[in-house]
Structure formats: structure tokens, C-alpha cells
Amino acid sequence: MIKRYVFGTPLETDAVLNKPAACRDKPPYLGKCENALIYKMDEEDIVYGLGENVRGMNKRGWIYESNCTDDPVHLEETKSLYGAHNFILVSGEKQFGLFLDTPGKVVFDIGYTNSSQLKITLEDGDYELYIIDGGTPDDIITWFRELIGPSYLPPKWAFGFGQSRWSYASSKEVRQVAARYRENHIPLDSIYLDIDYMERYKDFTIDREAFPDFEQLVEDMKQQGIHLIPIIDGGVKIEDGYDVYEEGVKNGFFCKDEDGDDFVVGVWPGKCHFPDMLDEKARAWFGDKYKFLLDKGIEGFWNDMNEPAIFYSEKRLKKVFEKLEEYRKMNLDVNTFFEFQDLVSTISKNPEDYRSFYHTYKGKRIRHDKVHNLFGYFMTRSAGEAFERLEPDKRILMFSRASYIGMHRYGGIWTGDNKSWWSHILLNLKMMPSLNMCGFLYSGADIGGFGADATQDLVLRWMALGIFMPLMRDHSARGTRRQEAYAFEDIEAFRGIIGLRYRLLPYLYSEFMKAALKNGMYARPLGFVWPEDRIARQVEDQLLIGESIMIAPVYEQNAVGRTVYLPEEMKFLRFHGQEVTEQSVLPAGHHFLEIPLEEVVLFIRKGCLLPLASGGENVEQVDWNQLKLYGFAEKGDSYELYDDDGVSPHVILEENLRRIVLK
């Protein structure tokens, strides 16, 4: 069912764990034309996949590039986000999965140039191609996931709600955030620390002026059932006396420039070096640095700026200022004026800079652009491998901004710097199944949006989707309007919707762990389940979450409700906050449902059960043994509940399953 093809002499990415022998025949489905692979799409084919990207679950009609990019404006025309996920699934008359294992740039023209042509162009002629077929979409995904190895398992508490902000800048502010949640009885399990907890943005340091009592803060928060989650950045500040910098220089652990000197880039701390995450020794060294925070009681991290982001390189800045001097002397006309503006606006993440530094990878010197898409993956692997050494019996929370398939074994992802836009609620929904296909199960978007200003209705509607996402976090940028759950008028509404997350936890955790341990999907497009239903196949604003339920959030401002499509008869559940206020069986077809801001609706599939806990203000308080069963089921129908200690990384599915039967 899985065929592997090798072209040229590809670099090993460690994406695939157990490689089948390479085939010598021509790959099926595809034509080859120079450095491109071509597939002629049927009119009805859906092309799923590509993990973290803009647009629909069906990727037809645009060009995407696998090229990890720090881009804070996610538009319909955006071609690359932070991850590079070269997996697609064609679903139609023919059904097959395709994975291109190559760390360089890949361009997927999916019916953009020619509406019936899928054309994949590889920058590098050395790559491995996997074709997976012979089953349903679910089968193909499972086989692919078996190939790339098991998905990362977060601790159970990481399924609680988290509050973030760039930045909570002091111990005092963190304590205030915690207090506001606790005094308002809005559940919370974690508070995120963005770059300002560090001393001048130096990884593995604490700003002791703002956080003089950091260790005590960690402890006090734990007492309140709240975990602190600090950020770690991809660049290490150049500063004499700073241990990470000095050790890195001494041991040659940083990426080099053309002359063999440590490569200098500007990122948050100012001038930095990049640890060579691809080099085994450097990776082990960088991973061990997380101990600094683990020792302070920290149990989770997020890895950022690891595309890697480059604000400027030293060399480029010098060149720019030389050129600016020329412009200064010129009498600028409109063309030279725009040249001048472009010169300055293209300093950051300039392709030239990505071609000007080097890694040591599996013993060889290799230019960065050839392995660009591995940096974030290997940074997170660095942490993941360290956690296995340092905390062998504990799951540590870890998610990353940049990624490549393979990284899914070491951490989840968040979908980066989105915006407080209504369209980004829907983008959040659409991205989930694509990420799941590529192994990224523990993932989510910044609820309420990172950039731009949020409104109460936007955040409430987004929360009503976010409660179904494994990673449920509210995060926002410096300078934007506050969007914590207590920041708006109707705190009751926030309490209700976030509270519902905690009632859903036994179900959500069960479905997540089953998907992770069985290499299945947590969030599925309707077309996976009803491939013969033309309308179901095109639904881009509903999802199946696990085996029992379908969701259909409202994502339009001022909407009093929305139309929902039911491919089959389902049981409709309405929640006013945490409480079920309506249950009814709806026939297959389209239904318009009024859904006020403070309400959540979901749909239970026939023969399925939904266990609900009674809730709690953090995950620990949720009682897995006091479950109320809702369902569209008859006596004797059952649900397989998963539970474990929430901490151990070594879990066996069967040992933790328990069958609940409707009596």
C-alpha cells in the first residue's frame, strides 16, 4: 500500500521511521516533467493536505510553497506559513496519498495555472516520494502516519484552557491574570510567558527585575492549578558573559557564515547566533539547556522564531545603508522611490540571507537553504530528545511555530501569528484536519487572534470553536486590545463556554489519545465519512471531532445563527454555556439554527454517545468517574473512554480504555 521512490541522492530528514525498500518502477498516478510531478485531476477530485496553509480543506485553486516563513499576515494569497508539510491526499475516483520528503522548497500548483492540473515542482532534484493507496482516506492517513511514527503526547493538563499575551511582563501581572480567572471562576490551566520574561530576550534566563520571585511564582501558580509556559526562541544573543552564548562559541555549536565565522543575525535580542539544531552535538547541548527551567518547576514550553526568522543580517544591513547613501544623493523619481522603499522593506527574511549560512548535518557542511524546512523541526526535536533524557517519566508540554513532518513526534504546533479577523476563525477550523493528516494532533490557533483588535463577539465565537481544539489558548499581540476572558462585558458568557470545554474533556481527551495511539484523525472533514455525498464533500465550515460529534461554529459577525448541513439524521445538542438546554433529532439536510453568542451547538451521530463531566476550574478538578451520557443511541450502545494518569509518556491504548454502555 506504500511505495517509496528515490530520486537522486536525497538528504535524510528523519521524517520517516521505517522505510520500505525503494521501488524501481515508475510511480503510479504521476507524470514527470523535468523537476516537476504532474497529476491530472478529475473534476470531482478533492485535494486535501499540506498541513499548515491558508485557504480551504480542499486545496484546489491556488499555489502553495513549502518554505517555512515568519509571516504575520495570513491572507488568501499567502503561499507559505511557518510549517512545511509536503503531504497531500487526492480523494475522488482515484484515492491516494503522496509525501515528498525533501528539506528544500516545494511548490504545489493545485489547479491554479490549469484548473485540472496538479503540478508539484521541487527546487532540489534529490528527494524521496511516497505513494500510499489502496484504501479509504482514513486508511491512507493511518498508513502514512504509521510511516512517520507516533504523534507527540502532551500532558493531560495541556487540554485545559491557556491564557497568553505578548507579554505578561512581570510576576505581578501573571498573578493578576491568575487572580482574575480564579475570582471570576473562569477555568484556566496555564499562563504563557512570552519573550519579556527573559533577561533581554536571552534564552534560558529570567528577567530578575520583573520576575524576582520566578521560582515562587511557578510554585504559587501550581498551587492554584495553573502551569506557567515560557517561550524559547531560535536565536542566542551575542553577549559576553552569557553562558549559552559562550558555550556555543567555544564548542562551535552555532551556524557558520561563508567564512566559517559564527553567522550573525538580528532577531529579538538584537545580534544573535543560531544554534546549529541540525548538528547532533549542538542539538543535545541546546536541549539540555531546557533543564534551567525544568529545574524551576516548569513543565511546558513553546518554541518560537524557528523558521528561523531573520529580522536582518549584519551583512545585509551594511549593504542596505551603503545603497541608501546612493539614494540620498539621487533626485528620487517615483521608480527609484519605490526601489528605495522595497530595499528597506525586504531586509527581513531575505532569501539571500538564507543562502549565506551553513549547518553541519550528519557530518557534512550544508548551506542553510538546502535544509531550511528542518530548522524548527530539529529545534523541537532538540527539546523533545532532551525531555526523554531529563524527564523520562513525564510528558512535557511542547509546541512549536515552525515545523516539518517528523516534528510531530516531538511536539505540537500553534498556527502562528494570526489576526483578530472573523475569517481566521474559519481558517482555524479548516487547518485542523490538514494538520492532523500530517501527524500534528496537538495543535490550535491563537483564539481571538494574535494581531489586530478583537471584539467580544469575535472572541466568544472563536472560543466556541476553540473548545474543540486540543490546544486551546487565547493569545494576543503587544499593542492590541486586551482579550482575556474577563476583559469584556459578558464574563458569564465566557465562563459558560470555557466551562463547557471542561465538561467535554473526557470525550476530547479520549478522542485525542485514540487518534494519537491509533494513528487516526482527531478532526475530520465531512468528505472522509460521506464520500458519496456531493454536498458533504464540499462543506468547509463543519468538522467531525472524534467518532461521536460534528461541530458547526458561527464565524460571521452579527449573525444570529447559521445553516448547518447534516449528511444523515443526527441528535442536535444546544448548550447555553455549560448546560444542555435543547436536544432534538434533526433529519438529514440543511437546517438554519439560531445560535446566540453565549451558546454552543453540536451534533451527535447516530449510534454514538457523548460523555460529559460535570466540569471544573482546571483539568485536575474534572471527575472522569462522574459522567453524564448524552447520545443518539439505544440501550446497549457504548462508548470507549480513554483515561490515564495524564503524565506518563509510555501509555498502552488497550490498558487505558474503558467501555461505557448505555443502560
Next chain:
Amino acid sequence: MIKRYVFGTPLETDAVLNKPAACRDKPPYLGKCENALIYKMDEEDIVYGLGENVRGMNKRGWIYESNCTDDPVHLEETKSLYGAHNFILVSGEKQFGLFLDTPGKVVFDIGYTNSSQLKITLEDGDYELYIIDGGTPDDIITWFRELIGPSYLPPKWAFGFGQSRWSYASSKEVRQVAARYRENHIPLDSIYLDIDYMERYKDFTIDREAFPDFEQLVEDMKQQGIHLIPIIDGGVKIEDGYDVYEEGVKNGFFCKDEDGDDFVVGVWPGKCHFPDMLDEKARAWFGDKYKFLLDKGIEGFWNDMNEPAIFYSEKRLKKVFEKLEEYRKMNLDVNTFFEFQDLVSTISKNPEDYRSFYHTYKGKRIRHDKVHNLFGYFMTRSAGEAFERLEPDKRILMFSRASYIGMHRYGGIWTGDNKSWWSHILLNLKMMPSLNMCGFLYSGADIGGFGADATQDLVLRWMALGIFMPLMRDHSARGTRRQEAYAFEDIEAFRGIIGLRYRLLPYLYSEFMKAALKNGMYARPLGFVWPEDRIARQVEDQLLIGESIMIAPVYEQNAVGRTVYLPEEMKFLRFHGQEVTEQSVLPAGHHFLEIPLEEVVLFIRKGCLLPLASGGENVEQVDWNQLKLYGFAEKGDSYELYDDDGVSPHVILEENLRRIVLK
């Protein structure tokens, strides 16, 4: 029904033609708090209006600023586009219209800060406030429109389809575009000339290298039934020997800087002066310049860059380079690096520049920012008044980018530099009724999107909406993918949909002219007609076009169809291209309809008729006397058809109406 309130000593904008006497009592509905007006919204209130702006027909949940802005990226978070239209209509338990007549900046916080509060903040304490109430939304609009005077009437040929591009750069290219349309039998009435037809972007010049035979080109195109529509920009190039520049300087017709010298800005031609459009003499002089092109057979224009756009001012550029010199000498850290980038990225349309030049308005010197929102309006007025002098018996096509209420008497607008985004199809739809309310009936968006790259399906879906817009034009930017109707694979589909426009023309022109001459709406939100229907009130993706029909275009990629809401029983018509292929009566409620790319659907209201012509390849070919009647009607039901010579500006509604009765 209309009350006028005067605060301070407002500047006259000439927006309102017949002012009622000012009231001395306090305005109803509103509270006043310093320089702000406050209204407490009911939960069910819809706030319509604000003309050209992003987001919904219901403007609740965001902050908008009336501040004409050249911004080519129209996002959910955008606060100002090119126009300043200070009219809103509150529709709920209370129903009233509100117009703030002030040429300065106005901020509308419509439930953003506080979800139930509408707060309008005025930069200038001198303004006139109009409150219009006592009727239905349609009544309120009609009374408001009577207040501000009749809408601009374009020639009938301007209801044909137009093809544009930045730019068709030579006579040869224009001839090729025309040939491709004619040989493919895709209807076309006009080709637009963007800035490259001019000699180095100088208004009222012709680039004789690229267009050596301009006059012959105009003539040859006319022979083919195609009008050429050149662009006119807001800035006049500084160049010795250039007549417009020299006359302007000699007569003091340009805006002045603080020292009384002609103000220097950089726009397309490089260094320019702004004609003082607010000064009566300068305005008459500038308007007369259009004669240069009228004399060459030109019958239509579009006015651009008249916010006015400023790429840079001479003074600002000097300051920036001085500051850059400082940065060059510094060792940039990350904060100073971003400062440095910001310095360069904020050169264009810098608020400081708008505070540094002066107009002579009604005999007084006045700083630009105080009257900023009038520039585009008065530029178009300059043309409109000139046309009345130069071509008193002819309607000349005119539409503008920047505008203010009042300008609707002199021209239409296009909605500026949108993008080839699916979301901008819907934005196009949502903006139409808001523009109509403010008097702008002849308007439309760039079909297919101006910026970014289009796909065939996007352009087809957009066309299927665009055929219902008075201004129907395909336009795209330099460097983007070609999106002419013959540029994609399925030319037949484009021929069919554009062809349908020409079959619809008698209806669309009738409804447009009736709306213009009766001060009514051409495109209405469903809430106007079914105010008691909660679902109809919140529909943001359907429109009523005229009295007979409702439209519901598809605006999502890869969608096989869409859900349509019918507030009442309607007759559904499906067109495969130009041909009606299905007719059926649908009951009230939600319906999912499959709508392939090459099809258009519409819905006829009960008791209404839709006359269809047999089509044509330009407007002139459409036979108004050979109409086929479709309808959801009984024998004896009738439709009032409007027709005229399509040219005369002096038309009397009643003289041109003809009743068609179903036999």
C-alpha cells in the same frame, strides 16, 4: 422628517442642496459627550451605512474612520478606504438616518468598545447634523437623497462590460484586447486606459510613442462599438514646458505649502503639484482641461489618486534621509531597527504631510487636513461642471476613487484597489447597498480583483455577481496574472455569463434609472423588505436588485453550490450562460442549490416580472423592443420599463416609462 442641527460654524461642503432651517432643540436619539455623539443600540438594531467601507452591511462590531485613504490592502481591520460617507441608518425598534456634514475626520465606533454603544467622535467641533426619521428604511433613504440631490447619470453604454488593466500600454495592445473580445464574441463596451497612456504620467497628455495614432484608435474602437476610458490623476507633474503645470503656476491654481510656495509631492509622475480643486477658479480651469480628450472623441473618464494620495513629500524625504544618516552611524538594536523600518514605511500618506499644505476655499486659506475628505469630490465636481459647460447635451462617463457625499451628483465610484480574494467578492456585494444609500448608484468593484493573482473560478464567480453591478469592469494590476475574459481555459463560460449581462440590460438600466430619478435604492439588503424576519435581516450574502429580483452569488472556492434564504415564496431561474435552463417556484426558507461555475441563478419575487433582451455584443446591439418576459406573475401583472436615448443628461422619468403587461 428631516431635522438639521448646526454646531459651531461649520464649513460649507455643498453636500446638501436644500437645507432646512436649523433646529434649536436638542437632537433626538443622541446623547452628546464632549466632541462625541452617543446612541445606545438595542440588541436587535442594525446599523447600515457608511458607504465605502469594509465588513458587513450591518456595520456593528467595528470602528470606522471617515478619512479618505489610498490603501490597497482592504482587510477586516481596515478603518478607512477611499471615500468618506458619514451617513448611517439605524434600523430596529427605532429607525432613523443620521448624516454628519463635516469635511474633517469622523470616527464611528459602532459597538466596538462597548457592544451596545454607537459613538461618533468628530475631530472638528464645527459640523452639521441631520436626523431623518418617521418612515421605513426606504423612506429615510429617499428623504436623505432628496436632501443631497440627484445621483449622477452615466450614459447607457456605460452599463456594458468594460475591460481594464494597469496598463494597456500601447495602441497595439488596446487593439489586441478589442480583437480578442470581438473574435471570441464576448461582449464588450469599453477598454480602460490606465496611467501609461500619458506621457510620463502627465494629465491631459498622450504618450505618442506608445499611442502614435490615439485619435484613430478612439475612432477605430468606436467603429467596433468600444469606448476608450482614460484615467486622470490628482497630481500635476512639475515640468517646464508642460502647459498644465505652467498655467497652474502662473495663475496660482496649485495648493500652497506653509511658505506660500506651490506644495511639492511625489506621486506617479514624480514631483507634482496638486491643483486646488476647492478653489472655484482652479476647479473651472482644471475641468476645462478634460476638453483635450473630449476633443479626441473620448466620452468617459476615471479620476484616480484623489484622496489625494501622497507617495512622499519633498520635505519629508529630506527629513527621512537625515534621520537615516543617524541610523547608519548607530549600532542598531532590534528596537532601533524597527524604528528605522517604520520611518521608511510611513513616508507615504503621512498625516504630517496632510497638515502641511493649504487650499483657498470660498475665499479663505484653509489647511488641507481640515477639508481632506473633499479633495476627490471637488476634483470630480471640477470635471462634472466642465462637462455641463462643454457637453451640455451629453452624459459623460465619470467615476472616481476618492469621494464624499455630494460627489454622487457628479460621478460614480469604483471601490479602489481590491484583491483577487474570494472574500472580496462578498465585500463587493456588501458594499453596494451602503453606497446606494449615500447616493452612489453607479458603482462597482474591480471584477477579478486588482491586486494579487486570480484564478478562472474566482473571476467567473465574481462575474456572476458583477453582471448585476451598474459599473461592471474587470481590472487588474501590473505584475498580476492576466484576467481578461479570454485569458483562461473556458472562454465559453465567460461568454455566457457576460452575455447574460446584456440580456439583463433593459431590466438593470430600468431599475438603475428609476432608483436614480426617484432617489431610491438599486441594491437593497433583505432587511429593508422583510424587517420582521430575523433571518432575512441578518443575510449578508444576498441582495435585492431592483423591484423584481434577488441574487445569491457563490463566493467560496470549490463550492458546488450554496444555501440561499428565501423570506417568501419566489420563482427560481437558472441560467446556463445566457439561457434559462430551469424555472421553478421555491417555498420560503433555506434551499441548497448546486450552481456550477458557468451558471447564474436569480430569484423573482411574487407578482414581479423580469424582461430579458436577446443580448448583443455591445449595448447598442441590445434590442429594447424584443423582450422576453419571465416572472412569478399572473396575467395582468406588469413591469415598468424605462428607456431613453442613453445620452441626454436631461431626462424626465415619466416620459421614458413604458408599462409591459403580462398577457
